[in-house]
Amino acid sequence: MVQVQAALPWTWHRDGAMPRDDETLPERVRRKEDLLSASQRKIARYCITQPREAAQLTALRIAEKLGVSESTVVRFAIRMGYEGFPDMQAAIRRAAEQRAATQVAGTTSPRDGRVHSSLRGDLDALTQTVESLDYQALHDCAEALHGARLLHVVGFRSAFGLAYTVEFHLRHFMNTRLIGAVGGTVLDDVDLIGPDDAVLAFTFPVYDERSLQAVEQATAVGANSVVVTDSALAPIPIDPLVRTLMTRYETQTFFNSAVAPSAIANALVLRLLELSAKKDRGLERRLYDRFQRQRTT
Template identity: 35%
Template sequence: MAIVQDPVASEDAADLDVARVQERIQAMYEDLSPQLKQAGRYLLAHPEEVALTSMRRLAQHAGVKPSTMVRLARALGFDGFETMREPYRAWLRGGEGAYVARARTLQARGEAGTVDLVREMLEVDAAALAQMAHDDDRVATLLGCRETLVNARCVYVLGLRSMFSLAHYFHYAYEMAYPNSTLVHGTAGTVFDGLRGIGPQDALICFSFRPYARDTVLAAEVAADAGATIIAVTDSVVSPIALRARHVLAVETASPSFFSSIVPAMSVVQVLVAAVVAHGGEEALDAISTAEEQLARFNAYWQEPRRRRKSP
């Protein structure tokens, strides 16, 4: 596919900072080949990794060939990959954080670019979901995860920092049908306390995206050492929580925003919960019914007050 040069590309690549490189990727994105798009999405989501990681390792994380990284660098106006790394290295030497760099890119769009930003964010998430829906290998992995979950004595669920929302949703919905779920929440530094008793008959489903929470990585190692089956929902098949996992659900996290997207990961969570409930038979239905009855007794949900009829 031919690359259509954007007006931004008229600048000397050597003079670009990270924000402008990221902006250039976004400006040229629709004219890139599928492999270059995949590489570009990864660079947008992980600018710090460009500065710190070898080209081969970066390509492995992005799920492309090393030569694709070279082609992307040249498409962006650089002589090669090493030249493209320089703005990222200079940015890290300057002490600016990854989130700040991405936020600066957002602000560079200006007010006029806000509408395009909204559309682009929605389109990127929609494309990621569509890709998952047509990925037979991913569907097979999801079914393998379901078998692990329904056969586990206890399902431990772990996600820290921004990943806690995913872990909590999975635990909350799963527990309505199955009483064997434990949310490892880490309150007051008790992450590893929550794994007491985990063993070969158990499963740990853990969520972690770059930058990976240290305690999540260590907890996955503890669970694996105890013989538990690990289900890793993460951003790369070579992420630290994927290394000892039986099932790895690698999901897209790239987003034009300054923060990685969790929309594809949330979709995976919902699919997993639905799959295990569909497999649960009458026992799962009875558990859900009991949960609903209890919620009704507690008046857990707001109801519109009945209006009194006016006397004639």
């Protein structure tokens, strides 16, 4: 008896991989990320973040935009399990069409209503933050922090993630320290704030007293502070040494969205990097190269 083997949802490819026919490019990239070269990672990132361009441009044009060879783009498509670049491009187009079909205006289901409203709220908060940002105030805040001997970064509760991320980036080109990074040392950390230091605090409702203590200590010893918060009514010391950056911090449920505060934090980190790069012209290039090496190892 002749047995007919059922068609499998995947096909063999020359690199031995077995991608499913319905597997998207992002899924394939995640599965094969460790096998990609630095140039191929660059192509992957471009195709995933710029699907409209990737679906229209030729392999040569994409190669020119990314500074790689056309053959590298083609090899990337094959490495991802496609028959070639046209096959990958067709898959990117199909994925974009499927997304568009499910995102037609006015078709949000009742199940997704609150999620949609939350996303729109984040977008509105971000738009309002950009439109209302006082760029001179941002510059003044960066100047106040940049000249410090040691920058103490503080944030607790929902603001801890912001404080941690900002301090992680700043430590690569400034002398920084995260208050409360080791459990039970907050009071000791605050006592170490000196007159030549500065404090960068993130505090939102509920305003955590530990963050406010750091600002009060800085003010008491004559050190500058910058506080990223949501309201002029926040219980922050009123003093010429204390500067504030206001941003929206609200949502539709029990937790608050950090989208707008994160944007302000990123802008502040960028301004501090620019100030540091004025004294060290090669700083940003070295930092970029370092992170690229870490990403490809």
